[in-house]
Amino acid sequence: MRIQRRNFLKGTAALAAGSVAMPALIGRSLAADKIKLGSILDTSGIFDAYGKPMDMAMQLAVSEINKGGGLLGREIETISYDTQSDMALYTQYGQQLARRDKVDVVHGGILSASREAIRPTLRKANTLYFYNVLYEGGVCDRNIAITGVTPAQQVEVLVPAAIKKWGPKIYILAADYNYGQITARWMQKYAQEAGGEAIAVDFFPLDVSDFGSTIAKIQTASPDIVVSALVGGAHLSFYRQWAAAGMNTKIPMASSTLAIGNEHKVLTPEEGNGIMVAFNYSPEIASPANKAFLEAWGGMYGDTSAIHEIAVSNYQGVHLWAEAVRRAGSIDRMAVIEAIEDGLSIDGPGGKVTMDAKTHHAVLDVHLMEINGQKLDVVERFEQRQPIDTQAVCDLSANPDDTTQYEIKI
Template identity: 30%
Template sequence: MVHPIPSLRPRRMTRRNRLALGAVLAAGALLLTSCGSSIGGASTQSDAAGPLKVGVIVPATGNISSAGLALKAGFELGVEKINAEGGVNGKPIEYTVEDDSSDPATSTQLAKKYVQTGDVSLLFGTITGDTAAAVASVANSAKIPFATSILGDPAVCSRYAWGFGESTHQLLTPIVPDLLAKYGTRVAIVGSDYNFPRDYAASAEKIVTAAGGTVVAQEFSPLGTTDFESTIGRLKAAAPDLVLSMVVGADAIVFTKQAQAFGLLTPTLGYEGAPLDADYYPAVADQVTGREHAVRWSDGFADDESKAFVAAYRKKTGSQAPIPEVAANAYFAIRFIAAAANDAKATAPAELNTAIAGFRFDSPLGKGTHFAGPANILQATMSTVTIGAGGAYPVTKDHGMVADTETTCG
């Protein structure tokens, strides 16, 4: 699914961040029609008292609009909750949502538009690495904080970039030892052929080796591949016990189905990675049900706040499909930011940025979550879920807070 500033990845990386399926798309159409200015307006409160104002940029149209709309829904639910609790410094959060169609040039234009008005405290959103990098560049120049909610390691550092998704280290470190113990120590890595899956593979090899495993094969295929038979044949020939997959987008579905059809993906082979994300479940249910998957949050969390968020999200979107993690990341991100702003009594960009940097926040993502390290990695919890029939993602192992203060930027 998608993050400190997500990597400055080439344009083709955009499919990494999880194409969610039809139910969310349909719900997204309702979300768009229900909003005011641009895609979605909010409060029209006076500027005099200095409310927290957020410029949101998401791909509300285009081939990853479902993920963008999930982010938007999670963000809006967070704002609704914050405002119902008294807002920030006694004032409701104000926000506007703009559609970048997952195009970096449009992302840049929209970010500049927000900045040039001089009327935002924070930039929030985008899904893909290249659009996030585009907004981050503008935010950094303007010295305005920018928050994302997608996973991945940053390619560039900025003291104004705040990512609320898990790093690759956090994604792999908790679960790899368990998978090696369960399935065996021979590991194959497969991915789409662009920067992020190759970076994931490099990190995975270090983590596998440290845990006593051996990487016996690595395979990368161009995005848009529809026939993985030869790739699967080479993977089978390496006789792995475990496959770590960062094949993404629609390719993740094709690869997973063909891996089973061509005899690679069997019940005795371990399988972990992007294709197990909740977004893909309706398309690969037969292949992933019963498998373990590392997550920062899932709709199987049993705490009261997560259950309330799940109920609110389903009511807002009408979707009964597994809830994309990016939606919850956006929800808890804006709650973290609002709490930091309230604590520091700050809404001006520079003061807000300082407040975020030094704040600790309790939520279902962990007690005392905070940012650390040169890449502004959120120090938060990780869990293992075991995917159940019908798309249930209940937690079967709580790993606690997984520290990452070593990940750097490009």
């Protein structure tokens, strides 16, 4: 983690000295002042598998913008903090970014808990905030822009496709916290709409790593498909034990979470092959934008294997913000927010990303994929999926002062 606050302080000190010496130049030197982008991510600790590639993606996006002449003729400077997978540090660094560093925008936060720790601070300090991660949906706040996929966008594609391919009876396994609970509800809803049926839903605390009895229970229920929203390292054991019982060739599986942190590269090809997933991004997407992105990443870091879904979300988030600033012609917070609400759109590695004015969530392409030889083969592209879950509860053009995270009733 390069913390560049020190350089920044040096820079401002020099600037201050210069401006004292030459009062006539004050106006001009301010105009050449850098735009400050605050980044707050867990680049160490237990979430660093998510945070490190996200940080790399942010650095890449900023360096691309700077190489292209910066924003409004000004260079972007990043001020990054490593929150060490500690939620308490988010509050502290969030305050620092807003009050002391006085950044123009903050990108970051990984877990929903970390987002909720800094969202009120940044709103109070009038600092624009971009949260660039797949999450459970429902945040309604004009000061935030959310560029990751929500459960409805994903599940709306995944479950009907799995039912169409394999049959109507689905068995749902999900992590036992808000993301899993909410996602499981969407899975049930879309299963019904697609003419299927959820015959069972099982929730697992995050530290459960023995799935023997679950695997037997699934066989007793004999579903056509197993759909998983399991999360984290302990839950990865499920896929392994599933394959060890030889079930991977008997009952097909779909997942809304596998591969977010590149978990499909931890499983062997035999264990992972054939599992259906749906995300915004796969490195296998054959588009010029993705090709350019992979080349740029390779050029900066050598190896592209670290790239994953939410790293790309972060990359697209930074570019979305940059585009908003360009369109606004200013870094003033309200001007940028108005640009976000005015059909802001970019072409990212995962396809076209458009901001939805009413919810400040992203409308994006969702790719249906199949894991094959530790890769995510794209099966089908579903263009411009709306964040309909959040849209059902949130309308920022009607209530611009809303700051709630709604629990979405289905």
